Amino acid sequence: MSGTTKDERIARTTLLSGLLRRPEMGAVAGAILVFLLFLAAASPTMFSARGVVNWLTVTGQLGVIAVSQCLLMIAGEFDLSVGSMIGFSGMVMALTFRFGGLPAWLAILVGIGICVCIGWLIGTIRVRSGLPSFIVTLAFLFILRGATIVSARTLNGSTMVGGMRDAKDTDVIAALFGGQIGDGVFSWLANAGVLAKLPNGTPTVTGLPMIIVWCLVLGAGAAFMLANSRFGNWIFSAGGDPRAARSVGVPVDAVKVRLFIYSAFCASVFGAAQVFGYGSADASRGELKEFESIIAAVIGGALLTGGYGSVIGALVGALIYGVVSQGFFYTGVDGDWFRIFLGCVLLGAVMFNTQVRRRVTGVY
Amino acid sequence: MAIVPRQAKEFAASTLSTASVWNMVIGGKKKQREEKIMHKTTAALLAALFMSVAYPAMAGEKFVLIDHTDGTDPFWPVVLNGAQEAAKKVGAELVFRHPNKVDAVEEAQIIEATTAQKPDGMIISILDPTVIGPAIKAAVDAGIPVVSINSGAEEARKYGVLLHVGQPEYPAGKIAGEKAKAAGQKKYLCLNQEAENIALRERCQGFADGMGQKLNMIDSTNDPAEIKARATAALSADPSIDTVLATGPHVCIPAMAALHDLGKDKSVYLACFDLAPEIVAGIKDGRVAFAVDQQQYLQGYLPVIYLDLYKRYGLLPANDVLSGPGFVTKENADQVGKLAGTVR
Numbered sequence: 001m002s003g004t005t006k007d008e009r010i011a012r013t014t015l016l017s018g019l020l021r022r023p024e025m026g027a028v029a030g031a032i033l034v035f036l037l038f039l040a041a042a043s044p045t046m047f048s049a050r051g052v053v054n055w056l057t058v059t060g061q062l063g064v065i066a067v068s069q070c071l072l073m074i075a076g077e078f079d080l081s082v083g084s085m086i087g088f089s090g091m092v093m094a095l096t097f098r099f100g101g102l103p104a105w106l107a108i109l110v111g112i113g114i115c116v117c118i119g120w121l122i123g124t125i126r127v128r129s130g131l132p133s134f135i136v137t138l139a140f141l142f143i144l145r146g147a148t149i150v151s152a153r154t155l156n157g158s159t160m161v162g163g164m165r166d167a168k169d170t171d172v173i174a175a176l177f178g179g180q181i182g183d184g185v186f187s188w189l190a191n192a193g194v195l196a197k198l199p200n201g202t203p204t205v206t207g208l209p210m211i212i213v214w215c216l217v218l219g220a221g222a223a224f225m226l227a228n229s230r231f232g233n234w235i236f237s238a239g240g241d242p243r244a245a246r247s248v249g250v251p252v253d254a255v256k257v258r259l260f261i262y263s264a265f266c267a268s269v270f271g272a273a274q275v276f277g278y279g280s281a282d283a284s285r286g287e288l289k290e291f292e293s294i295i296a297a298v299i300g301g302a303l304l305t306g307g308y309g310s311v312i313g314a315l316v317g318a319l320i321y322g323v324v325s326q327g328f329f330y331t332g333v334d335g336d337w338f339r340i341f342l343g344c345v346l347l348g349a350v351m352f353n354t355q356v357r358r359r360v361t362g363v364y
Numbered sequence: 365m366a367i368v369p370r371q372a373k374e375f376a377a378s379t380l381s382t383a384s385v386w387n388m389v390i391g392g393k394k395k396q397r398e399e400k401i402m403h404k405t406t407a408a409l410l411a412a413l414f415m416s417v418a419y420p421a422m423a424g425e426k427f428v429l430i431d432h433t434d435g436t437d438p439f440w441p442v443v444l445n446g447a448q449e450a451a452k453k454v455g456a457e458l459v460f461r462h463p464n465k466v467d468a469v470e471e472a473q474i475i476e477a478t479t480a481q482k483p484d485g486m487i488i489s490i491l492d493p494t495v496i497g498p499a500i501k502a503a504v505d506a507g508i509p510v511v512s513i514n515s516g517a518e519e520a521r522k523y524g525v526l527l528h529v530g531q532p533e534y535p536a537g538k539i540a541g542e543k544a545k546a547a548g549q550k551k552y553l554c555l556n557q558e559a560e561n562i563a564l565r566e567r568c569q570g571f572a573d574g575m576g577q578k579l580n581m582i583d584s585t586n587d588p589a590e591i592k593a594r595a596t597a598a599l600s601a602d603p604s605i606d607t608v609l610a611t612g613p614h615v616c617i618p619a620m621a622a623l624h625d626l627g628k629d630k631s632v633y634l635a636c637f638d639l640a641p642e643i644v645a646g647i648k649d650g651r652v653a654f655a656v657d658q659q660q661y662l663q664g665y666l667p668v669i670y671l672d673l674y675k676r677y678g679l680l681p682a683n684d685v686l687s688g689p690g691f692v693t694k695e696n697a698d699q700v701g702k703l704a705g706t707v708r
Contacts (some may be wrong), residue, residue: 051480
């Protein structure tokens with residue numbers, strides 16, 4: 001090292017400016033703004049235990065697919081088949097459970113297994129054909145939705161398959177997806193008088209849905225992997241400049257295929273949690289979720305062009321979406337306004353956090 | 365309104381300062397109807413655009429109607445009109461909510477969010493009892509009276525709803541069949557757009573039993589060209605068919621075209637489920653004998669009245685209420701035509 005000016009990459013930064021430069025900072029600022037807005041404008045019941053669990057559940061569901069979508073977007077791809085994959089995985093599990101006679105745990109494994117294979121297929125078609133992921137995954141959006149409807153109609157005579165509600169009481173794996181956690185804690189809180197009770201004596205909230213745990217575990221795992229592993233670096237380089245990445249030996253195609261597999265896996269986790277948590281599968285489940293997951297990732301700081309983004313940011317993006325979409329129902333405004341409201345708030349949140357990010361990172 | 369329930373006062377008290385500031389800004393007595401409407405509209409506008417206003421302060425009870433569609437089905441505004449008129453009459457505030465798309469899980473999550481706010485009553489259409497049922501039960505356990513409407517009549521009571529307002533399919537078909545039989549009709553054909561849909565099948569079966577015949581049903585599909593072709597084929601194959609039942613309005617219209625092509629416009633007795641402007645026109649000029657109307661306006665209107673009576677006096681009808689079948693015939697087609705889309 002010669003000369004008097006230090007390379008900026010090894011220059012010391014203060015803790016604060018280091019924090020501010022993180023890509024999820026904009027999203028965190030947006031989340032604070034959204035919370036302040038709802039604290040001021042919504043009924044206070046939104047922040048009662050029951051209200052919080054309600055929007056946390058929506059956040060958890062979206063968070064699971066926002067994590068995988070975010071990784072794909074950092075690698076320069078995105079997956080529009082997520083929503084259809086949710087409906088498809090749920091239907092596979094429901095049909096193998098109800099009509100195939102499989103136990104719930106095996107039905108879940110079969111569902112996840114089939115989806116993972118389809119994820120591999122999507123990724124392989126994408127990298128082998130060189131077609132943009134927009135086209136390939138859009139095709140699978142239709143194919144999977146169609147397959148869901150056809151299989152349900154053929155085997156069940158209706159697009160709705162019920163009868164899975166009790167499975168989580170007897171099957172550990174089904175409970176791992178569709179059950180809830182912390183029952184003891186909540187009843188203790190209720191007995192201690194911290195948590196309100198219903199007239200019949202049960203606490204207003206009896207537990208946290210497992211999807212919230214899944215969201216946290218998958219999110220933490222992906223965030224750690226992205227920041228601390230070689231594979232994490234490969235993801236950034238595959239999206240930042242694939243040609244440069246290839247020339248230094250990064251297996252760009254393999255990275256992308258694995259991320260498509262991961263995306264399908266996350267969608268099937270969502271599907272399993274919904275089918276065994278709510279007790280039925282329906283051919284229309286998961287519609288528009290692909291866009292919601294992209295929105296969450298973008299709010300979280302991911303660029304549509306790839307190479308930049310943050311898993312933690314995507315989770316905060318999911319939180320913003322969850323709070324905004326459920327918070328609307330605490331404002332006492334008729335349902336027809338919902339989409340206008342959602343669109344405006346989301347646009348506002350993204351514009352706000354992009355401003356914040358630009359200011360603190362200097363990245364345009 | 366002389367009687368202001370305690371819950372409503374608590375509700376008003378629990379609203380945030382933004383709402384009361386807003387009331388001061390617009391001022392005046394909020395009981396006056398025009399101002400109330402204006403207040404509501406402005407509030408909705410502002411909330412949507414600036415997220416400033418939360419709860420418009422209210423004089424009466426607060427009821428929430430949650431339906432299962434994405435807000436684009438022309439059927440539901442009629443229900444909401446009914447609910448709003450009833451709410452106005454009893455001095456209650458009515459808010460309606462629906463998911464972003466037809467999705468039972470999203471509907472259940474909206475029900476859960478609404479339960480957290482403890483309204484004075486909820487009116488819920490049950491898309492999928494497995495998913496919606498437990499959400500309703502949680503609301504009932506939290507002390508919120510629930511009336512279910514439209515679909516889900518069979519299972520509603522299991523989850524603690526007070527009563528159901530809707531049109532059961534089989535009796536509706538049967539009464540329609542009896543009507544055709546009384547008109548002297550001999551042999552019928554049922555055009556069913558979704559043969560595996562149990563509700564539609566029950567319409568056909570009920571009609572068959574009403575006429576005292578065996579089920580004679582063909583799968584017409586949802587495609588207008590296909591419906592016309594299949595209806596034409598079936599009617600040519602069996603000239604003794606003198607009655608046609610169409611289980612949906614979009615099936616009825618191509619069926620009218622098929623009859624026209626066959627020259628059987630007036631000789632075949634055509635009965636249809638649900639309404640559309642073309643069908644009302646067909647009834648007026650005699651091409652359609654009658655339409656079965658489930659009178660969904662009542663599915664909005666009656667639950668609000670029942671919830672109000674239940675809340676104030678503990679009064680409740682003992683049985684589920686059949687909102688239909690109502691019949692649209694030549695006699696009332698003019699009136700129905702004028703109300704189409706808002707009340708019928």
